Amino acid sequence: xxxxxxxLLFKLPAMPASLCLIIATFLWGSSFIALKxxxxxxxxxxxxxxxxxxxxxxxxxxxxxxxxFEYLKGDWxxxxxxxxxxxxxYFLFEGHAMEYTSASQAGVIVSCLPIIxxxxxxxxxxxxxxxxxxxxxxxxxxxxxxxxxxSPNSEQAPNPLLGNFxxxxxxxxxxxxxxxxxxxxxRYSPITLIALQGISGSLFFAxxxxxxxxxxxxxxxLTALMSILYLGSCVTLGGYGMYNYAISKVSVLTAAAYSNxxxxxxxxxxxxxxxxxxxxxxxxxxxxxxxxxxxxxxxQELVVDIPLSESGEDINADTTLSGISSAETNSxxxxxxASESKG
Numbered sequence: 001x002x003x004x005x006x007x008l009l010f011k012l013p014a015m016p017a018s019l020c021l022i023i024a025t026f027l028w029g030s031s032f033i034a035l036k037x038x039x040x041x042x043x044x045x046x047x048x049x050x051x052x053x054x055x056x057x058x059x060x061x062x063x064x065x066x067x068x069f070e071y072l073k074g075d076w077x078x079x080x081x082x083x084x085x086x087x088x089x090y091f092l093f094e095g096h097a098m099e100y101t102s103a104s105q106a107g108v109i110v111s112c113l114p115i116i117x118x119x120x121x122x123x124x125x126x127x128x129x130x131x132x133x134x135x136x137x138x139x140x141x142x143x144x145x146x147x148x149x150x151s152p153n154s155e156q157a158p159n160p161l162l163g164n165f166x167x168x169x170x171x172x173x174x175x176x177x178x179x180x181x182x183x184x185x186x187r188y189s190p191i192t193l194i195a196l197q198g199i200s201g202s203l204f205f206a207x208x209x210x211x212x213x214x215x216x217x218x219x220x221x222l223t224a225l226m227s228i229l230y231l232g233s234c235v236t237l238g239g240y241g242m243y244n245y246a247i248s249k250v251s252v253l254t255a256a257a258y259s260n261x262x263x264x265x266x267x268x269x270x271x272x273x274x275x276x277x278x279x280x281x282x283x284x285x286x287x288x289x290x291x292x293x294x295x296x297x298x299x300q301e302l303v304v305d306i307p308l309s310e311s312g313e314d315i316n317a318d319t320t321l322s323g324i325s326s327a328e329t330n331s332x333x334x335x336x337x338a339s340e341s342k343g
Contacts, residue, residue, distance in 0.1 A: 017246040021258040027239035029265025034227040041224035044095030045208035052201030054232025059195035066195045070187040083200035086177035093170035101163025109167040116175040117256035136295040143288030185248035190241040
């Protein structure tokens, strides 16, 4: 098993970043299903603690790769912020969100992640933000609100209003994590950052165990325990390893855009495994969210359509505004030109 993780995490140069992102989003999409099984038996705090402890133990088995990093002055702020945002607050919000909303609804809320990442990238990295991002953000949030208000209470979603709000807060944490990872990924191996998540998550959630009722020996469930093991190994170690590697190769917004696949995988898996069925109004809300996401992707088009700089040199089609500061953008003056060509 460790050998397979070695291949996934340390010989990834042979794998395209896009494939890594697809695998990561599939694993994250499946995590909602595993969480539903786990928290049906165990308290969310216990589930998340065991998940992070599993990740930590597996990371320690790969210790010689954990210590491969290059620390620069000031990195502690990004490392601390990354750890606090995800796994600590993220899993706290998401773990409780799954108590109140369905896996499919939570997956749709994830569609807002690329737009939230774009806003944070603008605030933290001073990246260019287009009108398309603003319109897309408005539609995604509006669709999420519609999904919440139009979703009836059910066995899978006893309180969708609260559950979807908590899931949205989890997405804000995930967006902050993404922006922080982009700053660190070139100097820290994926397994180093994952190990830090395992340590911080285990320490953060350990005190919660004193305030919950721990299960007795006859209250354990094999499916729930296997779900926790899956979350700690495949989803956290595998999924985040893939994502952390890929984000060192592509822009923040490109990586975040792949999160649009998460609700698709979640909906498919929810229908197959949990037997969830969405009504017409829920599908309409989902449609509004995806329209918002599609509009927001025009922000990427404004980047890849840039043909030439003022010096006449070609700009690689893969270049994105995540690698161009606001000052450089103004000097190129290519983004406004692309905007005008789009009408």
